[in-house]
Amino acid sequence: MTEPAVASARRFVLEGGTVHDPATGRDGVVADVWVDAGRIVPPPADSTGFERVDVRGRVIMPGGVDLHSHLAGPKVNAGRMLAPQLAAGRRGGCSAAVPTIHATGLLYAALGYTTAFDAAIAPAAAAIAHRELAELPILDRGIYLVAADEADVLAAAAHGDAAELERLLAAGLTAGRGWAIKVANPGGPAFWKRGRRGDHHDLDTLLPGLPATPRQILERLAVAVNTLGLPHPLHVHTANLGLPGNWRTLLETMRSLAGRRAHLAHVQFHSYAGGDLDEDSFGSGVAPLVEFFNVSSDLTLDVGQVLFGGTVAMTADSAAAEHISHATGVPLVSHDSYQAGGCGILPIAYREQNLVHAWQWAIGLEWFLTVDDPWRVALSTDHPNGACFTAYPQLMRLLGDAAYRREAFARIHPAVRSRSPLAGINREYSLQELCTITRAAPARIAGLPRKGQLGPGADADIVVYRTDPDLERMFSLPVRVYKGGELVVEEGELRDHSPGHLLTADANLR
Ligand SMILES: [Zn+2]
Incomplete structure (x- = not known):
């Protein structure tokens, strides 16, 4: 399923480290990790030729997996042009909201991430995205195709033609060399193309000119993706x-x-209560959502956490971009790379004392801290929409250090402090749970059996x-990052930046 790998010839053993590896049930166990030809191997009978690396007292984890990021393609480049001061980025620093493709790979690797997916590439933009991703150093990478916006796909789904829908999705995946199928605002383009801009629909509004509702489109796409046996289920960015x-x-x-495998993207952006953006009305809708999610074992999610600071929002969901632009007064760049309806890009600075931003921050954390099963959660900021991925260590500290979180909470908008359930939540993620949501779970959810585990x-x-x-500093x-058995980062210094591999999936057409 991946492009042919040039296996590292290095043979070595990491000796005496404290291993966190949720997939094999090791939670802080002192163990040796043996590596040969780019893979983890059992302890060999003859260890001649294995370099010994003393890692006693160090914590060992699998490489990080980011299953929902935005790395390449026209909208990311438009974001880089819009915010060059953010794209400049210092080496090892945290200033790059939209780093260049080269810096993106290096900065991810410097944090211990070794795999990342671009979660929204239009089929028409796939070729250019792949050319760009070929320049991404170190990381294994893949793309999710927003195939469900294409008119023929939408028509097949709307008419309930399952075989044709599967054929179109499989063909699109092959042509676009994708890993997964994403739907952004199901059925939205049908409204958009009819000129109903800003006209927000619910899941049960009949699509203009088509005999189906967004809910039916969603269900049929999820069934088709599961029937095709793709490694990752339908990746759902829902409406509104x-x-x-x-x-x-x-x-x-x-x-x-529910009852089918499906993945919910950036749920933080979809968990708002209230009828308006005011202090009395706007708030958190997380509690009933988590209650349902906790008992729906086939569903998985990533959070799309907002963190305070400057970034660039970009979305394939034109209606949402228009709304954000209207609410913030920031002019919107509508990019026409998305055949179906354009996409929106706007610079944004999340501020602690801004009511909406403070709610977004608190709502994301509430999701992380009230979901029962970390195996169904992936850490993400929907880079760069909620924050740059370089802020992941800060997010990990917010989850793993309740005192630090309380200090941050004390600085946010007073209306959010008085009403957010976060005030009463004392849970702290353990190292093992942080390892799960950044490695083991996203690898399993993305469908990568050889990733996220040791x-x-x-x-x-x-x-x-x-x-x-x-934890943020940690x-x-x-200390060291290995990718495919090669040492790529040591004490913040880059050692090797060979490109990783493209991850592509094959569909099983019946
Ligand atoms: Zn996204």
Whole structure:
């Protein structure tokens, strides 16, 4: 399924580290990790020729997997042009909201991430995205195709022609060399093309000119993707992103999909209560959503956490971009790379004392901290929409250090402090749980059996951390990062930046 790998010839053993590997049940166990030809291997009978690397006292984890990011393609480049001061980026620093493609790979690797997916590439933009991703150093990478916006796909889904829908999705996936199928605002382009801009629909409004509702489109796409046996289930960015009261749409989306494998993208942006953006009305709709999610074992999600600071929002969901632009007064760049309806790009600075931003921050954390099963959650900021991925260590500290989180909470907008359930939540993620949501779970959810784990046969993507009570510092500065058995980063210094591999999936057409 991947392009042919040139296996590393290096043979070595990481000796005496404290291993966190949720997939094999090792939670802080002192163990040796053996590597040969780019893979983890069992302890060999004859260890001659294995370099010994002493990692006693260090924490060992699999390489990080980001299953929802935006790395390439026209909209990301438009974002780089719009915010060159953010794209400039210092080496090892945190200033790049939209780093260049080269810096993106290096900065991810410097944090211990070794695999990342671009979660929204239009089929028409796939060729150019692949040319760009070929320049991405170190990381294994793949793309999710927004195939469900194409007119023929939408028509097949709307008419309930399952065989034709599967054929079109399989053909699109092959042509676009994609890993997964994404739907952004199901059926939205049908409204958009009819000139109903800003006319927000719910899941049960009949699509103009088509004999189906967005809910039916969603269900049929999910069934088709599961029938095709793709590694990752349908990746769902549901309707009404960013709108007050949209928690109901996400709940209905979950109800439609429950009982089937499906992945809900950036749920933070879909969990708002209230009818307006004011202090009395706007708020968190997380509680009923988490209640439903916790008992719906086939569903998985990524959060799309907002963190305070400057970034660039970009979305394939034109209606949402228009709404954000209207709410913030920031002019919108509508990019026409999305055949179906344009996409929106706008610079944004999330501020602690801004009511909406503070709610977004608190709502994302509430999701992380009230979901029961970390195996169904992937850490993400929907880079760069909620924050740059370089802020992941800060997010990990917010989850793993309740005192640090309380300090941050004390600085946000007073209306959010008085009403957010976050005030009463004392949960702290353990190192093992942080390892799960950044490695083991996203690898399993994305459908990558050789990633996110350190059992025999796994890719030798390994990170060595220094134990540190300051989790942000710990996860910002790995001691060593290996990708496919090659040492790529050591104490913040780049050692190797060979490109990784493109991950592509094959559909099983019946
Ligand atoms: Zn996204």
